[in-house]
Amino acid sequence: MSTGSIDGLRVIENFITLEEESELINEIDKREWGGNGLPPNPEMKRRSQHYGYEFSYRYRNARYMGPLPSMLSFILSRLVSEDIVATPPDMCTVNEYNLKQGIMPHTDVVSLFGPTILSLSLLSPCLMRFEKEGEDEIKVLLPQRSLLVMAKSSRFDYKHSISKDEIEYLGDQKIVRGRRVSLTFRNIIKEGLN
Ligand SMILES: O=C(O)CCC(=O)C(=O)O
Numbered sequence: 001m002s003t004g005s006i007d008g009l010r011v012i013e014n015f016i017t018l019e020e021e022s023e024l025i026n027e028i029d030k031r032e033w034g035g036n037g038l039p040p041n042p043e044m045k046r047r048s049q050h051y052g053y054e055f056s057y058r059y060r061n062a063r064y065m066g067p068l069p070s071m072l073s074f075i076l077s078r079l080v081s082e083d084i085v086a087t088p089p090d091m092c093t094v095n096e097y098n099l100k101q102g103i104m105p106h107t108d109v110v111s112l113f114g115p116t117i118l119s120l121s122l123l124s125p126c127l128m129r130f131e132k133e134g135e136d137e138i139k140v141l142l143p144q145r146s147l148l149v150m151a152k153s154s155r156f157d158y159k160h161s162i163s164k165d166e167i168e169y170l171g172d173q174k175i176v177r178g179r180r181v182s183l184t185f186r187n188i189i190k191e192g193l194n
């Protein structure tokens with residue numbers, strides 16, 4: 001495990017095994033993708049899948065869909081048994097980043113999503129950039145199969161983003177991106193629903 005230089009930020013390496021990763025990807029790829037012209041976020045170039053709650057980036061609201069699917073159960077139990085969260089997340093967004101796809105700087109909606117945001121990186125590493133006005137950008141490596149934990153300052157005071165670059169550097173380390181699928185786990189704040 002490596003600890004970032006931002007309060008509340010952690011990257012837990014090898015959170016799942018290679019086998020678990022390939023089983024999960026198989027399951028995900030059997031299911032229907034949205035985005036890229038399809039609801040609930042047709043305007044998005046990335047493809048995505050929504051479980052638990054469906055989130056609209058345009059309307060910034062969420063709709064309940066049902067409990068998280070059983071393919072995610074082992075992750076939910078591990079999150080609790082390894083004391084990463086006290087309550088299992090009730091929402092999971094799967095995002096697919098192909099070459100030249102990234103995510104613009106943003107802070108996850110504070111009124112709708114709880115204080116801890118988790119992101120599991122599958123298939124490819126990437127750099128996540130954290131920025132805050134008046135400070136130098138901080139780059140954090142998200143290795144394949146790692147779990148990013150964003151809490152406290154890293155969740156509330158910074159914007160995070162992923163570039164569209166295929167090749168990036170962290171010091172001397174060269175990071176080459178391929179297709180990346182991430183699973184972002186959150187807890188919905190029920191009062192924030194409309
Ligand atoms: O792909 C990731 O790891 C992060 C996704 C993200 O920041 C988001 O969906 O809000």
Ligand SMILES: [Fe+2]
Pocket residue numbers: 106107108160
């Ligand atoms: Fe985010």
